[in-house]
Amino acid sequence: MTPPLITLTTDFGSADPFVGAMKGVIASILPEAHIHDISHQVAPFDVLDGALVVAAASRYWPARTIHVVVVDPGVGTARRPLLASAGGQYFIAPDNGVLSLVFDREPEFRAWHITADHYFLHPVSRTFHGRDIFAPSAAWLARNWQPESFGPEIANAERLPLPQLEISGQAIRGAVLRADRFGNLLLNLRPEDAPQLAPAARFRLRIGSAEITRLVAAFGEAPEGEPCLIEGSSGFFEIAVNRSSAARATGAGPGAPFTLDIL
Amino acid sequence: MTPPLITLTTDFGSADPFVGAMKGVIASILPEAHIHDISHQVAPFDVLDGALVVAAASRYWPARTIHVVVVDPGVGTARRPLLASAGGQYFIAPDNGVLSLVFDREPEFRAWHITADHYFLHPVSRTFHGRDIFAPSAAWLARNWQPESFGPEIANAERLPLPQLEISGQAIRGAVLRADRFGNLLLNLRPEDAPQLAPAARFRLRIGSAEITRLVAAFGEAPEGEPCLIEGSSGFFEIAVNRSSAARATGAGPGAPFTLDIL
């Protein structure tokens, strides 16, 4: 028999009792749950960062996985708690756009405003809904599989305004979405945005202090110390330096602009 | 059937093989255990920090959960290994006060000095009792549920001298217990210590470089950039800045004093 799978993605870090409290709430309702950490190192308060992480990781999980996502600077204010189904999986999160990239990928998604407070941990604090609303909702969903029981279905879940590409002829302007642990810089540029960018293409990409003219297929193909363009594993192009940090080499970070000219 | 639940709280960080070795020892004795990380980022050697984390997280776990807590600067010296039952749960830790706040919350707790070395991993090192004593004791306890079999019951488990409040009339002096990942500062001040601190109360709290006069109910209610007082999710008042760090805004950290005047 398949165990219930619940994943956690938060900006809580791992030095505080927050994550441990959420796991305890889940285990109290559903001790047999398999609780898997995706990340607790989302940049603090950074909804876009959380949206990118959960979208990239969740697509590899099986149907009926329940992903709990807590990047929630508006905790305790009017923003709604959300339950969504998308691509056969479930997502439980504040309604602040953190599921935007999941919704982009799964346009058939459905969303419910979680209002059924008999599922909550009482008293509900106004500073920690991860523990008092999101974690228990996930565990109860894994027991009854009835998203309709959590509240009314809604059609206006929040979406983030993602950084947009500006494409004019052979010139593209965009921005860095995030830097990963290795210092690779994810651009808001997907292969389908620039089909001209084949291995033999001639181009010039300016970002931070660097000018990049080489597209490689594997990190190890990049000459030592030279920032190169590469198709990353999340579906975005990235700037990378072989065995080193492109963030450091270019001086660019999340939000930094780039310009790409196809020659 | 409910799986055995074992949690880990340590100051081991996550770059070293220590946590992985402990999990392996548990899995060798009890492969079906659900081993859940609470935190491995307790401040190194900081028993009070560990005491705060495990007390805050453990209360949300179900009965029969076994919490292994290893913040153990005295490893290999005369300090005793401890097994405690409190509130229906079990705790395994060095007898150095790291369970103080659990004991404060559960005055009916019982404690045993772990001496039954047939449960230990041999040879027992003098630098890593987490692996050689605490982890295997947790796994064997989850197999036999007989705390008495681990050693003699004791009545003098260590307690930490927690930072005390000084209350004189409408003036209260206290200290910061810890800073969390977001820079929120936990004070050794609970709502029951200052029932006058209602939302409409007038007060002045001095801490570090800041003077605080506003109590908010949710982080999002605090004006941008202004350090405010808030009732935190662990049962302590906290100093917080909306979407930013109170530690940075006030210059205060763990141990820093504060004075509160109710006006």
Place this chain on the structure above:
Amino acid sequence: MTPPLITLTTDFGSADPFVGAMKGVIASILPEAHIHDISHQVAPFDVLDGALVVAAASRYWPARTIHVVVVDPGVGTARRPLLASAGGQYFIAPDNGVLSLVFDREPEFRAWHITADHYFLHPVSRTFHGRDIFAPSAAWLARNWQPESFGPEIANAERLPLPQLEISGQAIRGAVLRADRFGNLLLNLRPEDAPQLAPAARFRLRIGSAEITRLVAAFGEAPEGEPCLIEGSSGFFEIAVNRSSAARATGAGPGAPFTLDIL
């Protein structure tokens, strides 16, 4: 019935979706797997660091545990994906020497070049074999337990050139292998290399800015602030400072040389 045990050791950190994607791939193939994190904080690109961590942690796991190890700066290049059996356990990793210390400990190990791409996640990216090759191979191995089905057995798995000791008479030269979270410095010196190093031995060990003359059996036996030699829990001698950091006290880190004179 014993659940399948799969551990993860990577240099991926915990801020990115990489680890969550690997867990999802495993859970998709084998939802009942118990997936345990050993460490995701191996120093980036540092194969020796990963080799030390996985060798130290894996020895405490039961037979049939599958350890997935991804420290893989050569991902997408010609280096082979490897499946190894050693000491009754399994290891899945790039063939870049990251299993060297496991092989040193278990000379009867066997290794297979993973070529059976029907086990892989398609399309196989050239930047993330952890997700596309190593994780699914681990899950499928836990379903069929047939290492032979993954590819041809090989006899030339890569080994790292480990830092060697130079022993001449009573003088030994060596190097720091790694620093742990507490700042303890692991030396490439094992008790069997210097049987003269008993508690009463007179010796002088020079490392960084420090001269060390004391061997202690427990951290708590070291006088405050004095760097001392101690037999660590991983089988190497270490330099340690009681409740503080030897790395900071000596100014030495990974790769730093030491000289030991037995007097």
